[in-house]
Amino acid sequence: MIANLIWWAGIALETAILLRGAQTGLLRKYPLFSAYIGCVLAKELIGLFTYQFARDLYVPLYWPTELATIVASYAVIIEIFRWATRHKPGLRRLAQNVLLIVFCLTVAYAGSDFSHGRFASLARAIAELGRDLRYVESGVLLAMLWLFVRYRIPLGRNLIGMIVGYSFWIGCNLINVAFWTQPGNGFSVLLRGLLPVTYLITLAIWCVTLWLAHAEPVPPSESKIERDYELLSVRTQAVLARASDVLLRLTRIRP
Amino acid sequence: MIGLLPIVLVGALILVLGLRLVLQSSGTQRQDHSVSMEELTKAREALDTVFVESAAIRRIFSPEDMEFVAHASPHRVQHLFLKERKALAIQWLRKTQKEVALLMDIHLRLAAYTLEPSPRFELQMTAKYFAFMFVSYLLLLLLWLRGPFKAKRIVDYTVGVAGHFCTVFSVRLNSVNAPRLS
Numbered sequence: 001m002i003a004n005l006i007w008w009a010g011i012a013l014e015t016a017i018l019l020r021g022a023q024t025g026l027l028r029k030y031p032l033f034s035a036y037i038g039c040v041l042a043k044e045l046i047g048l049f050t051y052q053f054a055r056d057l058y059v060p061l062y063w064p065t066e067l068a069t070i071v072a073s074y075a076v077i078i079e080i081f082r083w084a085t086r087h088k089p090g091l092r093r094l095a096q097n098v099l100l101i102v103f104c105l106t107v108a109y110a111g112s113d114f115s116h117g118r119f120a121s122l123a124r125a126i127a128e129l130g131r132d133l134r135y136v137e138s139g140v141l142l143a144m145l146w147l148f149v150r151y152r153i154p155l156g157r158n159l160i161g162m163i164v165g166y167s168f169w170i171g172c173n174l175i176n177v178a179f180w181t182q183p184g185n186g187f188s189v190l191l192r193g194l195l196p197v198t199y200l201i202t203l204a205i206w207c208v209t210l211w212l213a214h215a216e217p218v219p220p221s222e223s224k225i226e227r228d229y230e231l232l233s234v235r236t237q238a239v240l241a242r243a244s245d246v247l248l249r250l251t252r253i254r255p
Numbered sequence: 256m257i258g259l260l261p262i263v264l265v266g267a268l269i270l271v272l273g274l275r276l277v278l279q280s281s282g283t284q285r286q287d288h289s290v291s292m293e294e295l296t297k298a299r300e301a302l303d304t305v306f307v308e309s310a311a312i313r314r315i316f317s318p319e320d321m322e323f324v325a326h327a328s329p330h331r332v333q334h335l336f337l338k339e340r341k342a343l344a345i346q347w348l349r350k351t352q353k354e355v356a357l358l359m360d361i362h363l364r365l366a367a368y369t370l371e372p373s374p375r376f377e378l379q380m381t382a383k384y385f386a387f388m389f390v391s392y393l394l395l396l397l398l399w400l401r402g403p404f405k406a407k408r409i410v411d412y413t414v415g416v417a418g419h420f421c422t423v424f425s426v427r428l429n430s431v432n433a434p435r436l437s
Contacts, residue, residue, distance in 0.1 A: 167273030
């Protein structure tokens with residue numbers, strides 16, 4: 001009963017996000033995010049109908065559709081990255097390099113993990129692949145969040161909502177996936193039970209923050225911001241060097 | 256179970272950074288995000304004041320005063336003196352850390368708006384900043400544990416790390432156009 005309620009609530013929230021997005025123009029503004037929500041909605045509907053009317057098909061269809069939504073969720077990362085760095089070509093290049101390194105490292109890790117696995121069934125193999133894709137996604141998301149926080153990238157309210165909801169979902173999902181391999185663990189059982197609820201919370205965050213279209217922050221005028229990056233960088237370096245030097249001299253004081 | 260730790264840690268970090276982003280964005284909506292040249296100059300001046308008093312700061316760590324107090328005063332006064340010096344040393348170090356952090360924050364805000372930041376420079380800068388913070392926190396711990404006069408041996412150990420850090424800076428500073436810095 002509760003499972004069905006969560007299922008229907010999820011479908012209702014996803015539909016609301018898409019319908020509201022169509023009304024406010026956010027559907028066209030964030031096409032990749034909308035495509036992801038559409039993909040999840042399609043998966044939910046397929047799951048619901050097969051569960052109700054063709055239960056034999058439910059299990060064979062579950063893992064492929066799950067994998068499709070995990071792959072589709074990469075579109076959200078691309079969407080966030082695209083919008084967050086649209087006024088900053090330099091930072092975009094920096095972020096691209098960092099993200100590429102993180103992506104290669106995590107793909108290598110996940111690839112080695114996948115190649116060493118022994119799979120009893122196709123469902124198991126898809127589940128393992130899905131888990132590894134989540135690892136890659138988490139590595140990329142973590143690097144991206146770190147860049148946003150570190151460089152204090154100004155983000156619009158819609159984008160913030162998208163990022164927060166997505167981070168919440170991926171963070172909870174990752175912890176859950178990690179404990180998946182510990183089926184007897186009491187915490188694992190609890191997390192599995194809570195996962196649909198965390199997805200509902202994520203959808204609620206997206207629904208609230210994307211209900212209205214908010215304006216994107218305007219970059220400050222040229223006169224107010226730094227004009228000579230090199231000069232300021234050198235100044236910062238010089239002050240840091242001086243701070244280190246004083247620190248070093250103080251540590252060399254003889255007793 | 257131990258293998259799960261990094262994954263759980265990444266998951267937890269994502270949640271924490273997501274929360275931090277919310278707090279950061281709600282804070283920045285109230286204040287202007289841009290940085291002016293004046294703001295940077297003020298931060299630099301604030302840091303300069305920390306170093307202008309370098310003679311007085313050296314005195315905090317100097318053992319002569321302690322020797323004098325040890326010879327001429329009762330144990331209670333020695334204890335009080337040590338306590339005050341320790342508090343002063345820690346206060347100075349915390350102030351320096353705060354000023355450097357403020358300067359770095361301004362630099363990062365500027366970098367976010369710069370059209371062409373250098374990825375190599377930014378990564379180097381980040382590494383150097385973390386190295387500085389690491390050394391200064393290590394020193395803080397030493398001051399807290401052993402006081403300003405008795406930490407020499409352990410402090411010497413950190414000199415190697417700090418020395419390397421300073422060498423990197425010195426090499427970079429050789430290419431600085433001096434008149435542009437003034």
